[in-house]
Amino acid sequence: MKRVTVISGKGGTGKTTLSASLAVLSENAIIADCDVDAPNLHLLLKPEVVEKRTFKGGKLAVKNPDLCIDCGYCRQVCNFNAITPGFEINPIKCEGCGTCVAMCxxxxxxxxxxxxxxxxISKTEFLPMVHARLNIGAENSGKLVSEVKKLADNIAGREGKDLILVDGPPGIGCPVIASLNEVDLALVVTEPTKSGFSDLKRLLKVINHFGITPLVVINKYDLNKNISKEITGFCQDRGIEIAGKIPFCQGIVSALRLGKIAVNYNEADRARIAIEDIWNNVKKYLKE
Ligand code: SF4
Ligand code: SF4
Structure with a gap:
């Protein structure tokens, strides 16, 4: 079984659009939406939820008022200003560090x-899907990403899937690192802008640190051919393969507006051909 994470250094590069299209093109796969802070893959794949599980990823100090003698030690030692002058715990501020528990x-x-x-855990028209949603203001999204990936792994093993496709979160933080854990390939989506190029460089450093092979996709490459050329040169100098370049296509904009997947939308033909090429390159790499 192989694992591929589709990832980008920032949001809005077309990562989820590509992930949804690869989900359609894949044959015996499961998809895990690891963008748990702001998931949107469900808008395209339209999953039907089969099972919902509660995720407990944080800890909170809780006081037993019957035992408290109002000595105030807890308030003195809390570095997060999470204990009120009346020695009550503010659940919004509490980081669950446990210092007050040890000192009481x-x-x-x-x-x-x-x-x-x-x-x-959901089913979609194309493949099974595991996805999640972090509560508003909740932390530890890296742990939740790991949970989504673990569950996708279990289902893939049980159902004899060949591939786990991961739609990774944007950025380079903890959830991104969790989404890259133990994958065979990182499919890195970038766009030809100065900030897109700079984010790509940062992300490639992270990917390189974990010894994962990256393949790069330049989305809307024809909107700035000079920067696309710079990105291509940068990758070639480092032996990083360009998996494909997707042209800007008004059809994709229309498809997204209608909640449709690019490769399933006739008016997005130019992009579909490029995405099919990318998918063939990914398959070729996974076979090697
Ligand atoms: S440390 Fe805090 S919770 Fe414990 S007895 Fe003192 S005031 Fe009460
Ligand atoms: S667990 Fe840590 S953050 Fe929470 S109230 Fe206690 S000391 Fe403060």
């Missing part, structure tokens, strides 16, 4: 696991 002379405090999101 009365054992009046304990850390409790709290629900920080939900994980969904």
């Amino acid at each position: 002379p009365q054992d009046a405090l304990e850390l409790k696991e709290v629900e920080t999101g939900n994980v969904y």
Whole structure:
């Protein structure tokens, strides 16, 4: 079984548009939407939820008022200003570090696991899907990404899937690193802008650090052919393969507006041909 993460250094590069198209083109795969902070793959794949699981990814200090003697030690040691002058825990500010629990002379405090999101197992018209949503303001999205990937792995193993496609989160933070863990290939989507190029460089450093092979996709490459050329040169100098270049296509804009997938939309023909080439390159790489 192979694992491919589609990733980009920033949002809005067309990563999810490409992921949804690859989901359609793939033959025996499962897809994991690891953009748990702001998921949007469901808008295109329209999953039907089969199972919903609660995710407990955070901890919170909880006080037993019967044991508290109002000594105030907890307030003195909390570095997050999460304890009120009346020695109550502010759940928004509490980071669950446990310092107050360790310092309370009365054992009046304990850390409790709290629900920080939900994980969904779904079916779609094309392939099974695992996705999640982090609660508003909740942290630890890296842990939730790992949970989504683990669940997709289990289902893929049970159902004899050949491939796990991961739609990764944007950026280079902890959730991105979690989405790259133990994958065979990172398909990196960029766009020909100064900021897109700069984000690509940062992301390639992270990918390189973890020893993963990147393939690069330049989306809307023809909007700035000079920067596309610079990106191509940069990749060639480092032995990084360009998996393909997708032209700007008004049909993709119309497809997205209608909640349709690019490769399934007639008016997005120019882009579809490029995406099919990219998919063939990915398959070729995975076979090698
Ligand atoms: S340290 Fe314990 S006993 Fe003291 S105020 Fe805090 S909760 Fe109450
Ligand atoms: S667990 Fe940490 S952050 Fe939360 S109230 Fe206690 S000391 Fe403050």
